[in-house]
Amino acid sequence: MLDEKSKVIEHADRGEGYRLLALYSPQIASAAMPGQFVHVKVPALEASALRRPFSIFDADAETGTVRLLYKRVGRGTAALNAVKPGEELFMEGPLGKGFPLECTGVPLMAGGGYGVAPLYFLAKKIMALKGGVPPSPELFVGGRTKADILARNDFAALGVPVAVATNDGSDGDKGFVTVPLDRRIAALKAENEPFTLYACGPDGMLKAVADRALESGTDGWISMDRHMICGVGACYACIQKTTSGNARCCIDGPVFAAKELVW
Amino acid sequence: MVDMCVDLGPVRLATPLATASGTFGYGTEYMGAVDYSCLGAVTVKGIRLDAWPGNPMPRHAEVPGGMVNAIGLQGPGVGMFLNHYAPLYETAFEQTGIKPPAMIVNIWGGTVEEYAEVAHIVAGSGFSFIKAIECNVSCPNVKSGGHTFGHDPMILNRLVSTVRKDLEMPLIVKLAPNVPDITPYVKACEDGGADAISLINTIPAMVIDIERRKPAIANKTGGLSGRAIHPAAVKLVYDAHRASKLPILAMGGIYEAKDAIEFMLAGASAVALGSAIFSNPGVVREVYDGITEYCSRHGFTAVRELTGALEIDA
Numbered sequence: 032m033l034d035e036k037s038k039v040i041e042h043a044d045r046g047e048g049y050r051l052l053a054l055y056s057p058q059i060a061s062a063a064m065p066g067q068f069v070h071v072k073v074p075a076l077e078a079s080a081l082r083r084p085f086s087i088f089d090a091d092a093e094t095g096t097v098r099l100l101y102k103r104v105g106r107g108t109a110a111l112n113a114v115k116p117g118e119e120l121f122m123e124g125p126l127g128k129g130f131p132l133e134c135t136g137v138p139l140m141a142g143g144g145y146g147v148a149p150l151y152f153l154a155k156k157i158m159a160l161k162g163g164v165p166p167s168p169e170l171f172v173g174g175r176t177k178a179d180i181l182a183r184n185d186f187a188a189l190g191v192p193v194a195v196a197t198n199d200g201s202d203g204d205k206g207f208v209t210v211p212l213d214r215r216i217a218a219l220k221a222e223n224e225p226f227t228l229y230a231c232g233p234d235g236m237l238k239a240v241a242d243r244a245l246e247s248g249t250d251g252w253i254s255m256d257r258h259m260i261c262g263v264g265a266c267y268a269c270i271q272k273t274t275s276g277n278a279r280c281c282i283d284g285p286v287f288a289a290k291e292l293v294w
Numbered sequence: 295m296v297d298m299c300v301d302l303g304p305v306r307l308a309t310p311l312a313t314a315s316g317t318f319g320y321g322t323e324y325m326g327a328v329d330y331s332c333l334g335a336v337t338v339k340g341i342r343l344d345a346w347p348g349n350p351m352p353r354h355a356e357v358p359g360g361m362v363n364a365i366g367l368q369g370p371g372v373g374m375f376l377n378h379y380a381p382l383y384e385t386a387f388e389q390t391g392i393k394p395p396a397m398i399v400n401i402w403g404g405t406v407e408e409y410a411e412v413a414h415i416v417a418g419s420g421f422s423f424i425k426a427i428e429c430n431v432s433c434p435n436v437k438s439g440g441h442t443f444g445h446d447p448m449i450l451n452r453l454v455s456t457v458r459k460d461l462e463m464p465l466i467v468k469l470a471p472n473v474p475d476i477t478p479y480v481k482a483c484e485d486g487g488a489d490a491i492s493l494i495n496t497i498p499a500m501v502i503d504i505e506r507r508k509p510a511i512a513n514k515t516g517g518l519s520g521r522a523i524h525p526a527a528v529k530l531v532y533d534a535h536r537a538s539k540l541p542i543l544a545m546g547g548i549y550e551a552k553d554a555i556e557f558m559l560a561g562a563s564a565v566a567l568g569s570a571i572f573s574n575p576g577v578v579r580e581v582y583d584g585i586t587e588y589c590s591r592h593g594f595t596a597v598r599e600l601t602g603a604l605e606i607d608a
Contacts, residue, residue, distance in 0.1 A: 034327040034575050072573060079521045079549055081356050081572055106356075123327055123575070260354055260361065261572050263327070265319035267339070267368045268353045277347050277368055282323075 034123045047178040048103045057095030059124040065153035066129025066286040070262035072121040075110040083107040086149040100148040136225030138168040143232025173208030177201040241289035251289030296589040297596035303489040303541040304464045307334030314545045314568030315400035320379035322386040327575035332582035333395040340400045345371040350512040355501040360520020362499045364513035396425035410457045417463035432470030432495035444470045447482040454486025464489040477537040484538045492543035494527045520569040521547045535561020551584020558600035
């Protein structure tokens with residue numbers, strides 16, 4: 032872990048309230064693994080403000096680039112929204128325990144809203160590791176409405192099929208992401224095909240995916256989103272109940288095995 | 295060259311900078327981001343006899359000038375601390391070439407006897423880098439966890455003298471800020487045989503989420519730390535220094551060298567950083583450099599000359 036001064040390369044709109052922030056951060060980029068996060072000091076906030084954690088959407092060791100996909104939800108992200116290319120900010124990283132890359136069968140990834148962020152890096156790494164050998168990852172993405180369905184083109188460019196569900200039915204299935212996910216799980220089960228589940232998004236969705244992993248007796252890897260103070264395991268503010276007690280999302284997670292989680 | 299060495303009573307520290315308990319885990323979490331060569335000591339998270347789960351989530355809320363937390367002293371218990379975390383601290387420094395800062399072990403308990411038992415176990419553990427015990431009698435977030443001991447000078451005196459008895463390790467007592475006058479509490483520590491005091495702990499506080507009409511923290515109330523509490527802490531250090539000769543480890547809202555220097559001028563022998571490290575791990579180096587610059591500029595050859603050097607016009 033280090034605290035790297037990182038230069039903003041690009042800060043692009045990704046639809047309503049969503050931004051993609053690209054930073055030149057070569058040390059973090061070369062060490063980052065999918066599911067890990069960075070702890071960002073937001074320049075426009077007062078100096079004493081706490082840092083904000085963001086999942087790594089993509090990290091490229093060759094170009095030294097780290098990309099973050101985020102939604103403007105509170106004071107921190109509102110202030111981050113004002114950051115411009117050329118500005119520098121400090122970020123600690125890469126932090127936390129990410130997703131295991133070794134998986135059995137078809138990697139099924141479920142993301143809700145900006146929860147797709149770590150899944151893009153994960154899909155990319157898994158595909159690189161497999162060297163083009165199938166089965167490829169598949170993405171299931173949910174949102175309240177069409178505008179919450181992010182990074183579809185990025186996944187498509189990787190060759191990852193994307194199934195969509197929206198609460199209002201404005202895109203894909205009407206309902207939760209579990210609608211297309213359950214359909215796919217049923218089809219795989221009918222063919223006796225093994226699969227591994229990955230998820231990042233709101234708690235309700237995470238629990239639904241974790242339940243499916245347990246019911247299916249398959250591996251499920253769940254990335255928790257919690258407010259944090261230190262991001263490095265020092266303060267014990269971002270607690271998740273697990274079968275082995277109170278774990279810290281920042282260092283024992285943010286990715287947990289579905290079977291460890293206590294809801 | 296400014297001599298940065300200080301003595302916190304019997305505890306010699308390579309620099310006047312420490313970390314505050316609860317903000318720095320068990321000492322190794324910030325390796326890579328904090329410059330440990332600037333630290334004279336790290337104070338670890340509060341330890342009691344057995345493992346303690348802490349409070350439900352959410353455990354903190356950010357506020358202007360700081361944050362309110364109610365972590366609730368989650369910890370592994372003294373056995374696990376000595377078997378796992380203390381050896382980890384020892385080995386973590388082996389590759390770095392940096393001498394491990396002195397470790398101050400913060401302890402708490404549900405009874406006076408538990409405090410004494412934990413203190414003696416730590417003191418007898420044989421780790422050469424553990425240099426002192428800090429008794430937490432002032433956590434605002436755990437009902438039985440110290441607050442009751444820290445808010446009655448008679449009980450405080452009994453606790454300090456019980457822990458002190460046959461303890462072969464320097465004893466620091468961490469005091470609460472929310473008392474009308476700190477003097478009787480300082481005296482209670484002094485009479486009980488404490489080697490030093492540390493102050494301040496967080497200030498009891500509350501944040502309300504008005505949209506949900508609920509407390510923002512599951513524990514309902516918590517402790518305020520950060521920039522906002524610094525002037526209140528300086529005043530308490532000043533009062534404590536005038537009340538007794540006990541050395542003081544001061545903490546509360548150090549974000550820059552000026553804040554640390556204020557504490558020392560008010561009477562502190564050493565100072566601890568806490569919340570500032572969360573937003574900027576580089577602050578440890580910045581404060582260290584700022585203090586040496588100040589000493590050079592004002593003609594102090596040793597940082598310990600700053601202690602109590604405040605000038606008050608008659």
